[in-house]
Amino acid sequence: MGVKxxxxxxxxxxxxxxxxxxxxxxxxxxxxxxxxxxxxAGRNNTGMISVRHKGGGHKRRYRIIDFKRDKVDIPxxxxxxxxxxxxxxxxxLLNYIDGAKAYIVAPVGLAVGDTVISSASADIxxxxxxxxxxxxxxxxxxxxxxxxGKGAQACRGAGASAILVAKLGEYCQVRMPSGEVxxxxxxxxxxxxxxGNTDNENINWGKAxxxxxxxxRPTVRGMAMNPVDxxxxxxxxVGKGHHPxxxxxxxxxxxxxxxxxxxxxxxxxxxxxxxx
Numbered sequence: 368m369g370v371k372x373x374x375x376x377x378x379x380x381x382x383x384x385x386x387x388x389x390x391x392x393x394x395x396x397x398x399x400x401x402x403x404x405x406x407x408a409g410r411n412n413t414g415m416i417s418v419r420h421k422g423g424g425h426k427r428r429y430r431i432i433d434f435k436r437d438k439v440d441i442p443x444x445x446x447x448x449x450x451x452x453x454x455x456x457x458x459x460l461l462n463y464i465d466g467a468k469a470y471i472v473a474p475v476g477l478a479v480g481d482t483v484i485s486s487a488s489a490d491i492x493x494x495x496x497x498x499x500x501x502x503x504x505x506x507x508x509x510x511x512x513x514x515x516g517k518g519a520q521a522c523r524g525a526g527a528s529a530i531l532v533a534k535l536g537e538y539c540q541v542r543m544p545s546g547e548v549x550x551x552x553x554x555x556x557x558x559x560x561x562x563g564n565t566d567n568e569n570i571n572w573g574k575a576x577x578x579x580x581x582x583x584r585p586t587v588r589g590m591a592m593n594p595v596d597x598x599x600x601x602x603x604x605v606g607k608g609h610h611p612x613x614x615x616x617x618x619x620x621x622x623x624x625x626x627x628x629x630x631x632x633x634x635x636x637x638x639x640x641x642x643x
Contacts, residue, residue: 370566383573386566390457392447392479396430397460400470404429404453406582424582427452433461433469434510434518436485436496436556441465445481445494448473455525456564459494472510472523474560485556493560499531499539500553506531509562511541512555519558525567528560545638589614 369389375381409421430451443461449470451458459473461483474493477483483494487501502508507528510519522529522544532540538550541557572578575585589612594601597614611620 370569379574379576382571383577384569384571386564386570388450390448390563391450393449396428396449397468397470400431400460400468401428402431420584420586421582422584423579425452425580429453430458430470432458433471434520434523435516436471436510436519436558437516438463438467438469438485440484440486442482442484443469445477445479445483447479448477454523455567456523456562472519472558473563474509474558475563475565476560477563491559494558496556496558498553499541499551499555499557500534502531502557502559504531504533506559507561508541508557508559510556510558511551512557513551515552515554519556522562525562526565527562529557531557540635543638546636546640547634547638548636550633550635 369387370384371387373380373383373385404427406424407421408423409416409418411417430449430453441463443463446460446462449458449460451470454472457473458470459477461469461471463469471483471494476493481494483492483496485496487498489495489497491503491506496510499508508531509522509528511521511529512518513520527544529544530542532542532548534540534553537553539553539555540548541551542548589597589599590605590609592600598612598616599609610618612618617624
C-alpha cells in the first residue's frame, strides 16, 4: 500500500497522486455479494435535492459489507483484499468454514490467508470481532456498534480508529477519532485494529475531472453568487464582515447545531472541549 506520483506530462499530472494498489489481490468482486446501485444524484423520494454537490460519476455496483459480524464462533479465512468504489477503505473477502462468504472492512495488517472470527473469546488480533466488555482497555478498535445488533456505525472510513478508554459497569467509554469520549453499551461489538488504506488522506486529486468521475459536483462560494441565490451573494467587490451562513441562512463554522438531546448523556467529553 502506497502513494504513487506521475510524470508531469500535463499541468494536472504535475501535482496529482494516486494509489499503487499493491495490496489488491483481485480485480473482480464476488458476484453473489454485489447488488446494483441506482444513481440518486443526492435526491430524496420526492425528487428534491437533499444532499448537494452529488451527481454523475462512474457506474458502480454496491458491495454488501457484513457490519454486524453475527456469525459467532465460526472461523473464516481471508481469500482476497479488494478495491471498493463505494468507500475509502479496502474490503476483505471471507470464506467461512461452513461455506458462507462475506465482505468486511479490511484493517491494517490483515492479509490473504489470515483467519478471523467473531467471538467473545477471540484473540486480540486485527479483524477479530468482540463485544466491548471482552476487549482490554487501551485497545485500538474500529467498526464500533452504537446500538446492540444494529451493526457497526462508527470508525468505518480509511485510517479511522477509536480507543477503548475504560469499562464501567454496563457501559464502556470509547474515545472517537474526533476526540469525543462517548459511553457505549458494553454488549456492543467492535473489531480489533485500525481501518486500512491509511494513505487515503495523502491523495492529491490533481484536477476537477477526477472528482467528477467519483460523482462529486462543483461547490461554489456563496459570495460568488447573486443575492437571489445566497445570503452572502451580490455587492461590489469582496464583502467583509459577514458571518458565514448556509444558502438558507443557517449560521455555520462554529455555530452549534446539535439538537439530539436524547443522547447528550452518552457524551462524556465533547470533541471541541477546550483545555483538555
